[in-house]
Amino acid sequence: MIKNIKTKWVILSVLLTISTVSNAQIDTTFIRVKMNYPEFLSLVNKNNLGYAAEKFNVNIAEANIEASKVFPDPELAIGASDNGQRRMQMGYGFSTEITWTLELGGKRKARINVAKSTNELTKALLEDYFRNLRADATLEYLTSLKQKEIFKVQLNSYTILKNIAVADSIRFKLGSIAEIDARQSKLEAHTMLNDVYQSEADWKTALLELATLTGNQKADTLYSPIGDLTNFDRLFNLNELIISAKNNRTDLLAALKNKNVSQDVLKLTKANRMLDLGVNMGVESTSVVTNVVAPTPSTNAVSAGISIPLKFSNRNKGELKAAEYTVQQAEILYQQTELQIQTEVRKAWLNYLTTQKQVRQFNTGLLADAQRLLDGKIYSYKRGETSLLEVLNAQRTYNETQLNYYETLYNYAAALVELEKTAGIWDINF
Secondary structure (H helix, E strand, C coil): CHHHHHHHHHHHHHHHHCCCCCCCCCCCCCEEEEECHHHHHHHHHHHCHHHHHHHHHHHHHHHHHHHHCCCCCCEEEEEEEECCHHHHCCCEEEEEEEEEEECCCCHHHHHHHHHHHHHHHHHHHHHHHHHHHHHHHHHHHHHHHHHHHHHHHHHHHHHHHHHHHHHHHHHHHHCCCCHHHHHHHHHHHHHHHHHHHHHHHHHHHHHHHHHHHCCCCCCCEEEEECCCCCCCCCCCCHHHHHHHHHHHCHHHHHHHHHHHHHHHHHHHHHHHCCCCEEEEEEEEEECCECCCCCCECCEEEEEEEEECCCCHHHHCCHHHHHHHHHHHHHHHHHHHHHHHHHHHHHHHHHHHHHHHHHHHHHHHHHHHHHHHHHHHHHHHHHCCCCCHHHHHHHHHHHHHHHHHHHHHHHHHHHHHHHHHHHHCCCCCCC
């Protein structure tokens, strides 16, 4: 009898230590290509479609500089007249005139300056676009690493519960436990399997986001990132971060360039109010008049002159006032951006310090305690000294601790990304 009991416990111990994952296989529909973080950022820089589209704004701005350099086109007018050549023998005539507008007040120079300052603004906006793109792409990369770890945690938990369910099924057949306990362990394993499926789907979704960011259009290939979520410890001085942000933030630079654009637009508006001269030259020819009453020889007349517009429209100063208000608005927006940057840096710094403390809390032994608790409950359950409910509670505690750990690691890394983005620095590499 004693020998049979020992044999039963040996069988149960073996079953509980075997990793059985036959019902939770990883889907291999997609080909996964391993990729580290520098390679990922390089692909984002080269192949991201949104960034590629934004680059065209610089090309457009540069083309507008060339367009602003043109002079007003001359106008050529050609005319003909028939004074009754056939009926009254009065002859006919031809006229040719060319006119050209001579711009005064530095209009052309003002247009070129507006185009150049707009080009500088466009370049600053492109740099700011990439600053945000780089940070967003890094967060997606970190998300994919986090989701992979969560999937591994869920899969490991399912493996443990699956082994317990298999063992309980045998123990029930041997009469060691009640049927309700065997059913409960089986139900817990199936419930955990659903969590495994969901975490796997979340992981794949994160990989699809990486494919979008890198411009990967291969439907059957996904990039699988590699990296460590625990290498994000930094030491920062708040005042130095604020100074760095003021010196390096591309959105603040864009706000400064916007001030320059508004000032150049004001100068162009003032230049447009200056008078322009119209210069014209013409030649008029008439044929011989053979009328017996008033015969006239053929003539060629040359004319030249200028035209001066009467700028009554200058009495309306609406456009000038609008340009002046735009300059004032740009100045206030610059100050607002500067203030907003200081606030963002302070908030990001505080958030980083908070998540740093949370990560250190896990490093004090929280994970090890949860692991020891679970191992102890499973060991006691094998020996029949504890209930299934206690094992399940220990399993849930361990699961929650592991998931909270990886979530906190992600938040810590994300806080660093946000802090460096707001401070206008970037040394992230993992």
